[in-house]
Amino acid sequence: MAQMTMIQAITDAMRIELKNDENVLVFGEDVGQNGGVFRATEGLQKEFGEDRVFDTPLAESGIGGMSIGLALTGFRPVPEIQFFGFVYEVMDAISGQMARLRYRSGGSFHAPITVRSPFGGGVKTPELHADSLEGLMAQQPGLKVVIPSNPYDAKGLLISAIRDNDPVIFLEHMKLYRSFRQEVPEEEYTIEIGKADVKREGSDITIVTYGAMVQASLKAAEELEKEGINAEVIDLRTVSPLDIDTIIASVEKTNRAIVVQEAQKQAGIAANVVAEINDRAILSLEAPVLRVAAPDTVFAFSAAEDVWLPDHSDIIEKAKQVVNF
Amino acid sequence: MGTKTLENIEGQFEMFQILNENGEIINEEAMPELTDEQLQELMRRMVYTRILDQRSISLNRQGRLGFYAPTAGQEASQLGSQFALDKEDWILPGYRDVPQLIWHGLPLYKAFLFSRGHFVGNQADGLNMLSPQIIIGAQITQTAGVALGLKKKGKKNVAITYTGDGGASQGDFYEGMNFAGAYGAPAIFVVQNNRFAISVPVEKQSAAKTIAQKAVGVGIHGVQVDGMDVLAVYKAVTDARERAINGEGPTLIETMTYRYGPHTMAGDDPTRYRSEDLDSEWEKKDPIVRFRKYLESKDLWNEEKENEVVEKAKEEIKAAIKQADKTPKQKVTDLIEIMYEELPHNLREQYEEYSAKESK
Numbered sequence: 001m002a003q004m005t006m007i008q009a010i011t012d013a014m015r016i017e018l019k020n021d022e023n024v025l026v027f028g029e030d031v032g033q034n035g036g037v038f039r040a041t042e043g044l045q046k047e048f049g050e051d052r053v054f055d056t057p058l059a060e061s062g063i064g065g066m067s068i069g070l071a072l073t074g075f076r077p078v079p080e081i082q083f084f085g086f087v088y089e090v091m092d093a094i095s096g097q098m099a100r101l102r103y104r105s106g107g108s109f110h111a112p113i114t115v116r117s118p119f120g121g122g123v124k125t126p127e128l129h130a131d132s133l134e135g136l137m138a139q140q141p142g143l144k145v146v147i148p149s150n151p152y153d154a155k156g157l158l159i160s161a162i163r164d165n166d167p168v169i170f171l172e173h174m175k176l177y178r179s180f181r182q183e184v185p186e187e188e189y190t191i192e193i194g195k196a197d198v199k200r201e202g203s204d205i206t207i208v209t210y211g212a213m214v215q216a217s218l219k220a221a222e223e224l225e226k227e228g229i230n231a232e233v234i235d236l237r238t239v240s241p242l243d244i245d246t247i248i249a250s251v252e253k254t255n256r257a258i259v260v261q262e263a264q265k266q267a268g269i270a271a272n273v274v275a276e277i278n279d280r281a282i283l284s285l286e287a288p289v290l291r292v293a294a295p296d297t298v299f300a301f302s303a304a305e306d307v308w309l310p311d312h313s314d315i316i317e318k319a320k321q322v323v324n325f
Numbered sequence: 326m327g328t329k330t331l332e333n334i335e336g337q338f339e340m341f342q343i344l345n346e347n348g349e350i351i352n353e354e355a356m357p358e359l360t361d362e363q364l365q366e367l368m369r370r371m372v373y374t375r376i377l378d379q380r381s382i383s384l385n386r387q388g389r390l391g392f393y394a395p396t397a398g399q400e401a402s403q404l405g406s407q408f409a410l411d412k413e414d415w416i417l418p419g420y421r422d423v424p425q426l427i428w429h430g431l432p433l434y435k436a437f438l439f440s441r442g443h444f445v446g447n448q449a450d451g452l453n454m455l456s457p458q459i460i461i462g463a464q465i466t467q468t469a470g471v472a473l474g475l476k477k478k479g480k481k482n483v484a485i486t487y488t489g490d491g492g493a494s495q496g497d498f499y500e501g502m503n504f505a506g507a508y509g510a511p512a513i514f515v516v517q518n519n520r521f522a523i524s525v526p527v528e529k530q531s532a533a534k535t536i537a538q539k540a541v542g543v544g545i546h547g548v549q550v551d552g553m554d555v556l557a558v559y560k561a562v563t564d565a566r567e568r569a570i571n572g573e574g575p576t577l578i579e580t581m582t583y584r585y586g587p588h589t590m591a592g593d594d595p596t597r598y599r600s601e602d603l604d605s606e607w608e609k610k611d612p613i614v615r616f617r618k619y620l621e622s623k624d625l626w627n628e629e630k631e632n633e634v635v636e637k638a639k640e641e642i643k644a645a646i647k648q649a650d651k652t653p654k655q656k657v658t659d660l661i662e663i664m665y666e667e668l669p670h671n672l673r674e675q676y677e678e679y680s681a682k683e684s685k
Binding site for chain 1: 473474504507660
């Protein structure tokens, strides 16, 4: 075991997969010699050579299209989009193309591609760096969307993502990159994609969440405990497909739920979770399922992040509202 | 100074031609090395494809085909370029480029199933080809990736892709060529300039006098070819292929061609935007007429040979349509099964739902 930050765990996962499978290729803007703008690919080019880990021209659409072409010739591409706000440039290659490749070729071809990309607020980035756009990806049949909230999950999920034979969007929250360390096994291990994790057991209310909102929800749960409210915190880990079984089992136990996301209320995936609970567990509910989300404006100017981003106090407030319904 | 530079560049993209409109060789030294049999095979393929176009239009009108983008006029451009390929080379076609797939090995009935909208029509069965790309430009960046993949695997093969004159305005067109250039990847980018993108003439796409000169912006080789001259197209692609597999990087080839028919069979009417004069000017350049004259002058072609091809084409088309008819109808469970290697939770549920419906 070693103490690792999430960024170190991510680098470690890529190192393991580059070693395991000669078809794994890591590429993107500044991922080579520079080791990535967040050092996620630090040392990988030196260890595996320029043939395996390399820089690309500055063009996201080209990176996406190139990933598909490399997949067609037998490679397992792990491209990086420098910030997920830039996904609009590569929406066709991701949603219009790689997500559909297996289907459109009737199974003749497939796209074992893992698109890695940082996102998330709280670190005062400039425009279109921090936007939560996982909701767009979650709407596209053919993709899986994974969002880890800690170093241990990040490593196991990234190894699974790279080994998956269909495209996976792997979103890395910038605020979580170095915010804490955790024990992470040095050897390889995997975490199944599509499986949520109960981060805190509880009996009074279920908090379903993902990304940076997991830490905020755990903090909120501690404070709620002081007031006699025992919250169960579910980290989705994969936002598409959802782990229905884990969500429903928890709601059937607690009879109350909120869904917490950093994205705007009209975005993200919280509405999906609410709909699934309504479809499958309405008779267990003592109160409506409410959502904690950002306001429906464009992502905040950086100096306004503190008042705009949802935090643990918003979660506490919403949880109490549900408990006292 | 700027204008002078532009003129200098444009001067470098004179149209490459071997065979003139009368079927005479006007560029002997560029003549590709083709045997008599190969020359005849090229002609057979062009005649066959012209018949295929005529029959496809008619089958579409009868409702026995769906989406169809006419190809008449572009036989030299499409087939001359495919003829220069190795079986292991990759083709990433646009939506008008079904003939190249057929001559690269796609069974005719599958081409018809593609037209009708059936997934079996898109199954490649080990052939190095994708089904026709509908998003104009997407095939270009993918080609850069396939070419880089071939280079990394040490294969002596190329990836070829096709788009039209309108497609050369897309960002992906530039990005794909630029990536291939930066990596020295063995790619061939063919722009079939038939002068119109639906109703918009090429002059409204760009101020550039040629599309071939767009190669300059990405630092790769570019050539403009008479796209109605099958020998010139074949030669240009052969040369580009040779350079590519020798590690000399990609080439942009602009073929000057024309489509005699409408843009697609979905209600486009070319008389709204094309003059009769322009049509008849290009009919004089018909690639089949021109090549026929050349082969007849060498005593390699005659009416009997041509009729044989026409009859064979008609028979095979009939048989292929029958085979397409016999292909089992698609079920929702089929569509679910080809989404992922392992179905996620939501699709497992929906699979059960639809298989219950389908077994009723």
